[in-house]
Amino acid sequence: MSLQDGGCSYASSANMATASGSMRRRLEDQEFSLRVYPGALAEGTIYCPVSARKNTTAAEAIECLIERLRLDRTKCYVLAEVKEFGGEEWILNPGDCPVQRMMLWPRSALENRSGLGSGDDYRFLLREKNLDGSIHYGGSLQMWLRVTEERRRMVERGFLPQPAGSDPPSDLCTLPELTERAILESLRARFRQEKIYTYIGSILIVINPFQFLPIYNPKYVKLYDNHTLGKLEPHIYAVADVAYHAMLQRRRNQCIVISGESGSGKTQSTNFLIHHLTALSQKGFASGVEQIILGAGPVLEAFGNAKTAHNNNSSRFGKFIQVNYQESGTVRGAYVEKYLLEKSRLVYQEHNERNYHVFYYLLAGASEDERKSFHLLKPEEYHYLNQDCFTVEGEDLKHDFERLQLAMEMVGFLPTTRKQIFSLLSAILHLGNIRYKKKTYRDDSIDICNPEVLPIVSELLEVKEEMLLEALTTRKTVTVGERLIVPYKLAEILSIGVLDIFGFEDYENNSFEQFCINFANERLQHYFNQHIFKLEQEEYRAEGITWHNIDYIDNSGCINLISKKPTALFHLLDEECNFPQASNQTLLDKFKRQHEGNSYIEFPAVMEPAFIIRHYAGKVKYGVKDFREKNTDHMRPDIVALLKSSKNAFICGLMGIDPVATFRWAVLRAYFRALVAFREAGRRHTHKKTGNDAAVPCAVVKTVDSFSFLHHPVHQRSLEILQRCKDEKYSITRKNPRTPLSDLQGTNALNEKASWDGYGVGCNGRSSRSGRLSSTGSPALEEDGIFLNSTSSKLLERAQGILLRNKNCKIKPTLPKHLLDVKSLRYLSSVTLHDRITKSLLHLHKKKKPPSISAQFQASLNKLMETLDQSEPYFVKCIRSNAEKVTTAAEA
Numbered sequence: 068m069s070l071q072d073g074g075c076s077y078a079s080s081a082n083m084a085t086a087s088g089s090m091r092r093r094l095e096d097q098e099f100s101l102r103v104y105p106g107a108l109a110e111g112t113i114y115c116p117v118s119a120r121k122n123t124t125a126a127e128a129i130e131c132l133i134e135r136l137r138l139d140r141t142k143c144y145v146l147a148e149v150k151e152f153g154g155e156e157w158i159l160n161p162g163d164c165p166v167q168r169m170m171l172w173p174r175s176a177l178e179n180r181s182g183l184g185s186g187d188d189y190r191f192l193l194r195e196k197n198l199d200g201s202i203h204y205g206g207s208l209q210m211w212l213r214v215t216e217e218r219r220r221m222v223e224r225g226f227l228p229q230p231a232g233s234d235p236p237s238d239l240c241t242l243p244e245l246t247e248r249a250i251l252e253s254l255r256a257r258f259r260q261e262k263i264y265t266y267i268g269s270i271l272i273v274i275n276p277f278q279f280l281p282i283y284n285p286k287y288v289k290l291y292d293n294h295t296l297g298k299l300e301p302h303i304y305a306v307a308d309v310a311y312h313a314m315l316q317r318r319r320n321q322c323i324v325i326s327g328e329s330g331s332g333k334t335q336s337t338n339f340l341i342h343h344l345t346a347l348s349q350k351g352f353a354s355g356v357e358q359i360i361l362g363a364g365p366v367l368e369a370f371g372n373a374k375t376a377h378n379n380n381s382s383r384f385g386k387f388i389q390v391n392y393q394e395s396g397t398v399r400g401a402y403v404e405k406y407l408l409e410k411s412r413l414v415y416q417e418h419n420e421r422n423y424h425v426f427y428y429l430l431a432g433a434s435e436d437e438r439k440s441f442h443l444l445k446p447e448e449y450h451y452l453n454q455d456c457f458t459v460e461g462e463d464l465k466h467d468f469e470r471l472q473l474a475m476e477m478v479g480f481l482p483t484t485r486k487q488i489f490s491l492l493s494a495i496l497h498l499g500n501i502r503y504k505k506k507t508y509r510d511d512s513i514d515i516c517n518p519e520v521l522p523i524v525s526e527l528l529e530v531k532e533e534m535l536l537e538a539l540t541t542r543k544t545v546t547v548g549e550r551l552i553v554p555y556k557l558a559e560i561l562s563i564g565v566l567d568i569f570g571f572e573d574y575e576n577n578s579f580e581q582f583c584i585n586f587a588n589e590r591l592q593h594y595f596n597q598h599i600f601k602l603e604q605e606e607y608r609a610e611g612i613t614w615h616n617i618d619y620i621d622n623s624g625c626i627n628l629i630s631k632k633p634t635a636l637f638h639l640l641d642e643e644c645n646f647p648q649a650s651n652q653t654l655l656d657k658f659k660r661q662h663e664g665n666s667y668i669e670f671p672a673v674m675e676p677a678f679i680i681r682h683y684a685g686k687v688k689y690g691v692k693d694f695r696e697k698n699t700d701h702m703r704p705d706i707v708a709l710l711k712s713s714k715n716a717f718i719c720g721l722m723g724i725d726p727v728a729t730f731r732w733a734v735l736r737a738y739f740r741a742l743v744a745f746r747e748a749g750r751r752h753t754h755k756k757t758g759n760d761a762a763v764p765c766a767v768v769k770t771v772d773s774f775s776f777l778h779h780p781v782h783q784r785s786l787e788i789l790q791r792c793k794d795e796k797y798s799i800t801r802k803n804p805r806t807p808l809s810d811l812q813g814t815n816a817l818n819e820k821a822s823w824d825g826y827g828v829g830c831n832g833r834s835s836r837s838g839r840l841s842s843t844g845s846p847a848l849e850e851d852g853i854f855l856n857s858t859s860s861k862l863l864e865r866a867q868g869i870l871l872r873n874k875n876c877k878i879k880p881t882l883p884k885h886l887l888d889v890k891s892l893r894y895l896s897s898v899t900l901h902d903r904i905t906k907s908l909l910h911l912h913k914k915k916k917p918p919s920i921s922a923q924f925q926a927s928l929n930k931l932m933e934t935l936d937q938s939e940p941y942f943v944k945c946i947r948s949n950a951e952k953v954t955t956a957a958e959a
């Protein structure tokens with residue numbers, strides 16, 4: 068190093084001085100692990116690791132060894148350095164520094180310190196000094212080394228117990244003393260040996276090394292395949308493997324819950340787990356499903372991750388990835404549920420933070436044509452991007468954009484859909500540049516300072532410019548229902564869920580987001596307690612094992628304070644959101660009145676619009692400012708109406724007007740109505756023949772006679788769709804613009820030149836592969852045997868025949884056979900039952916007030932907990948090795 072530095076004589080000397088100065092400082096501060104072999108002085112110990120810095124003396128190291136190995140203090144000891152196997156021993160003076168000696172050893176000696184016979188054997192020995200000053204050797208050095216080496220191998224193979232004072236165990240439950248200190252020291256010692264994984268029973272601890280270790284290649288996938296936990300060195304693959312085989316053997320769903328603070332490695336661990344879970348099931352062959360699952364990672368990352376002060380690639384949402392398997396253990400598909408995306412980041416970022424990655428990727432990676440058609444500018448020219456920082460060290464945005472495009476393709480986004488998404492992103496950025504001014508001095512109404520942005524946004528969103536201007540400058544007070552996101556349920560399939568949820572947060576200013584995040588953590592901690600302490604102890608008791616109950620912090624009180632009906636904080640907040648006169652103070656007063664005296668809540672002594680919650684992980688102070696606004700984060704109806712009017716099917720889809728869902732229900736209705744019609748027509752026919760009036764109620768006869776259901780706009784629309792579907796023509800034009808669509812939310816999407824080749828975006832905003840509309844049915848659904856022909860189609864054909872013969876019927880629909888299987892219908896009704904369009908088509912929901920954000924969040928958490936409760940859990944706890952994201956494993 069010094070030679071190289073010296074060689075760069077033309078480099079700026081000031082720079083060099085700074086660089087070498089900081090390098091020197093770093094070396095001074097670094098901690099190294101010395102392995103000292105005590106030989107006969109401590110029977111059973113092969114070597115004892117001692118932490119030392121560059122200036123730690125031999126005397127200090129010996130003092131530490133006396134302590135650790137509990138040696139006789141009345142005796143004298145020295146450190147001896149052995150260079151090369153069988154070579155001479157060099158006795159260190161008390162003031163010599165062993166680390167400095169070690170730094171002169173060849174690299175191979177440091178990398179292979181235990182290897183006997185490597186040719187490069189360098190080590191420190193602890194020797195006893197006789198009274199006359201001579202060294203007490205107690206046997207030949209070579210002999211002694213051979214014996215200790217043999218013993219080491221025996222220990223490694225499990226024939227001898229782990230000696231005290233040697234390497235900390237891989238499962239900390241086997242530590243003789245289970246104190247916090249002992250646990251931390253063991254983790255630290257293991258980390259220094261680049262062992263980032265450690266078990267505490269079945270819990271896996273991961274310490275983020277901020278450098279990639281070569282322990283994730285296929286060799287390791289194979290190594291950990293089908294082993295009981297704890298047999299091999301701890302590894303994240305071992306957890307995935309155990310979950311996989313437990314699922315297959317016990318036929319029960321499994322889940323892996325990953326927790327830890329921001330930047331501790333949760334997402335990385337999730338990626339490793341998913342990789343291993345898919346690799347296990349494919350046994351080395353990358354299948355289409357695996358490609359899609361792995362491709363989803365970069366897409367989620369681009370849209371949901373951002374640079375924060377703590378992590379350059381921080382996930383700003385929680386996610387639960389459920390990998391679903393067939394009975395045989397082959398991956399069937401995966402499903403991602405997302406929680407609480409940080410929306411505020413779009414418009415505002417804190418110091419040293421950025422907006423979502425995808426914006427920077429797009430601006431850096433778009434081609435010249437794309438730049439033109441999306442009207443792209445430079446990042447500095449957008450208000451949403453130029454608030455603080457633009458770059459992240461070491462990133463290659465062009466490459467990232469290419470990677471994103473590839474990943475989007477892998478997961479099934481067609482080029483048209485991708486274009487529509489990027490167009491929307493560009494519209495968001497331009498919208499952020501709109502500036503307002505007062506219209507007139509006396510008037511409070513507003514106008515737009517830079518109207519030149521409007522045609523651009525209107526083009527990108529495919530909405531009328533006048534409507535856009537109106538939506539941006541006026542506010543309508545009518546409220547409409549908001550979407551309630553209910554995930555699809557894939558019934559009766561084995562699964563392994565991986566939960567990567569935001570960690571506990573306590574910042575300088577904590578708001579509603581932190582309150583929700585920390586509540587989620589309380590719920591997960593409760594789940595953890597249930598499994599690790601409560602259920603385990605109950606099992607011991609049931610089996611008659613002597614067991615003293617251990618105390619753990621039961622956080623039910625805190626959970627009740629926040630969410631238990633009817634007076635919990637979330638409910639009081641909802642109440643206040645309904646009062647137009649409410650203020651921060653009235654909210655706080657309500658909290659106080661209801662919960663004064665509750666040990667989980669405090670109010671600051673100084674008049675401050677804040678409250679303090681005693682969480683399991685510590686106290687957090689929340690400022691109530693914006694709580695009410697953030698809890699009622701509803702889309703304004705006029706903005707929703709504007710976006711609904713877009714000619715772009717993707718944008719309509721975002722507003723819950725999912726053409727695919729509308730289509731599905733239209734098909735369903737057509738089917739059932741036709742079925743009823745056919746039955747009734749049959750009965751009527753029989754009645755005519757037999758003259759038996761009583762067999763047919765009049766009302767029914769009337770209905771069938773007139774086929775009034777066909778005149779219902781829903782039905783007309785359904786039949787049109789079916790007809791078009793059959794003809795494989797997807798450019799649908801509005802036939803009857805005056806059709807009343809009030810109870811048909813979403814059908815206007817069908818009237819636009821929707822890109823039917825695109826993948827549908829589900830009502831919950833999820834891109835849905837199964838949503839592809841094609842005349843042969845969705846490929847994904849076909850795979851599941853959904854749109855298959857069946858005998859029921861014959862029935863429909865006959866029903867259809869009757870319909871066509873009827874004079875009143877103006878439309879001549881032809882029902883495609885493949886859409887008529889009863890199983891398909893059942894499937895469709897189960898997957899669409901909860902979506903808003905379905906509800907409105909079935910009149911299941913009247914215009915109710917939309918649920919508050921906290922209510923939605925609680926509902927999705929409850930759902931998650933239900934899933935977790937039905938699974939066997941594994942826990943992965945991630946720890947950040949340092950706050951500076953520095954590569955440290957071997958040096959800490």
Ligand SMILES: Nc1ncnc2c1ncn2[C@@H]1O[C@H](COP(=O)(O)OP(=O)(O)OP(=O)(O)O)[C@@H](O)[C@H]1O
Nearest residue numbers: 275277278279329330331332333334335378381382
């Ligand atoms: N096992 C690992 N090996 C190597 N590097 C890792 C490992 N785990 C994490 N890292 C590094 O640490 C960085 C932060 O990790 P990650 O993004 O997974 O944290 P996180 O806990 O998900 O953070 P957040 O909650 O902010 O999303 C990663 O970008 C990666 O560089």
